[in-house]
Amino acid sequence: KAGVTQTPRYLIKTRGQQVTLSCSPISGHRSVSWYQQTPGQGLQFLFEYFSETQRNKGNFPGRFSGRQFSNSRSEMNVSTLELGDSALYLCASSLTGGLNTEAFFGQGTRLTVV
Amino acid sequence: SQQGEEDPQALSIQEGENATMNCSYKTSINNLQWYRQNSGRGLVHLILIRSNEREKHSGRLRVTLDTSKKSSSLLITASRAADTASYFCATSSFTQGGSEKLVFGKGTKLTVNP
Numbered sequence: 001k002a003g004v005t006q007t008p009r010y011l012i013k014t015r016g017q018q019v020t021l022s023c024s025p026i027s028g029h030r031s032v033s034w035y036q037q038t039p040g041q042g043l044q045f046l047f048e049y050f051s052e053t054q055r056n057k058g059n060f061p062g063r064f065s066g067r068q069f070s071n072s073r074s075e076m077n078v079s080t081l082e083l084g085d086s087a088l089y090l091c092a093s094s095l096t097g098g099l100n101t102e103a104f105f106g107q108g109t110r111l112t113v114v
Numbered sequence: 115s116q117q118g119e120e121d122p123q124a125l126s127i128q129e130g131e132n133a134t135m136n137c138s139y140k141t142s143i144n145n146l147q148w149y150r151q152n153s154g155r156g157l158v159h160l161i162l163i164r165s166n167e168r169e170k171h172s173g174r175l176r177v178t179l180d181t182s183k184k185s186s187s188l189l190i191t192a193s194r195a196a197d198t199a200s201y202f203c204a205t206s207s208f209t210q211g212g213s214e215k216l217v218f219g220k221g222t223k224l225t226v227n228p
Contacts, residue, residue, distance in 0.1 A: 004156070033215070033216070035218070042218060042219070042220040042221065043202065043218035043220075043221075045215055045216070045217060045218075048215060056215050088154065090156060090157065092157075092216075102147070102159045102162060103147075103157075103159065103216060104159065105149075105156035105157040105158070105159075106156050107155055107156045108154075108155065108156055110154070
């Protein structure tokens, strides 16, 4: 069974640009969550999608958005990039994202904004 | 905001010794999970303990949960160099919208010296 796949693995962008990251969950998983990881702030929850609907959202500005497709694949988009957006972006999939379910993480996309 | 706070932030031990990491949290939880992250990579789920459980074992791992003190500990026995990684606790609780999300602490960086 294939794991969670995130693409691309590495990305370098310039301030002001926008970026789209992709996450393919484990087959059969319907919940996809996104996290931002930085040395200073640790792992911060961005949002969660379930059956193409955003079910939960963290405390990030509107520049961070996402969506989920009918096959459960998810994308997140960051517009007007800032230097502080440099981070490892992790996505996690789970069967339902509900009570007592285990989350499976991808390897992450390392975004560098210059 | 961080829910879980791990202690210590860093731990260095010799191979064969036991490693204990602690996690404290602030609000009521559904469950608490421990994850491992090798340098700059995705997180791997280690163990989940429900709020009505007090102790759980998985191989060389032992997790305890004290909901009255809002704390958990992860014990790795007979450590190996391959256990070198960062360890995170994550608490699961319901949001205002009724869904569930994982909130991670900042992690304990464990180094096991051969």
